[in-house]
Amino acid sequence: MTSLFSYLITMFAGIFWILRIIIAITYNLGIDIGITPLNFNIEIILLFVTLFCMVFIIKRNIFGALIYFVCYALYFGADLYNGIIKIMNGEVDIASYGSLILSFLGVLIPFLTVMDIFLNKDRKGSNKDKKTDWFYTNKKYERQFDERADKNQYKF
Numbered sequence: 001m002t003s004l005f006s007y008l009i010t011m012f013a014g015i016f017w018i019l020r021i022i023i024a025i026t027y028n029l030g031i032d033i034g035i036t037p038l039n040f041n042i043e044i045i046l047l048f049v050t051l052f053c054m055v056f057i058i059k060r061n062i063f064g065a066l067i068y069f070v071c072y073a074l075y076f077g078a079d080l081y082n083g084i085i086k087i088m089n090g091e092v093d094i095a096s097y098g099s100l101i102l103s104f105l106g107v108l109i110p111f112l113t114v115m116d117i118f119l120n121k122d123r124k125g126s127n128k129d130k131k132t133d134w135f136y137t138n139k140k141y142e143r144q145f146d147e148r149a150d151k152n153q154y155k156f
Contacts, residue, residue, distance in 0.1 A: 077103075
């Protein structure tokens with residue numbers, strides 16, 4: 001049985017990466033969609049690092065997931081922390097809530113990815129089938145051959 005949670009987290013990470021690409025492209029073209037990158041140059045570098053890390057995440061390598069988490073936590077964590085401080089001081093406006101939500105997702109998705117890979121290294125559960133394993137894995141039901149048995153394989 002495969003883990004649906006594992007596949008969903010990986011898909012959300014990919015969708016979030018595509019969203020960050022759209023945000024970077026629209027910012028570069030001067031189109032206002034309401035969300036801007038925190039730092040455009042670092043955003044571009046982070047997009048390429050994420051592409052590199054996604055290969056390792058799909059292969060279930062903890063090294064790639066840790067790099068992914070550390071990069072996103074450093075980039076989005078600072079904005080998340082500053083946004084929480086602004087909310088506590090009452091200085092936040094409506095426009096910055098979108099950036100704050102994306103920063104929260106930017107820290108949450110890599111954290112869940114690292115935890116998923118750390119706790120469930122290989123995305124698969126047991127390969128056992130109760131309906132047939134009682135017969136095929138049991139030595140008691142193997143056929144015993146003696147010297148009179150036909151050992152021809154009858155290949156055409």
